[in-house]
Amino acid sequence: MAYRESFYRYLMTLRDADSNDEVAQFANNAQNDQTFPKQEQDYDKLSDYLELNAGYLSSMSIFDQAYQMYRDKMMY
Known part of the structure; x- marks a missing residue:
């Protein structure tokens, strides 16, 4: 079975303090969330x-978008 990085680890690659993009802002805020499940991969x-x-997440649709990007990247 191939290694698949956690969602959090992927999300951290999307951080950008200067961006107004909602996914980038989600990533920025998640970095400061001390209880975020950092090893988790499961959507539910x-x-x-x-x-x-x-x-800090204004809409779950932002998470849905970020998770779809994660899934697309993890497909091989």
Whole structure:
């Protein structure tokens, strides 16, 4: 089975403090979230965490977009 990096690790590659892009802002804020599930890959577990704990995420559609980008990158 091939190694697949965690969603958090992928998300950190999208950080950009100077960007107004919503995914970049999500990444910037997630970096400061001390309880973010950093090893998680599962959509449902990440979604549940964010719905309950991520006041910095204005819309779950931003997570959906970022997760789709993650899935696209992890396909091989």
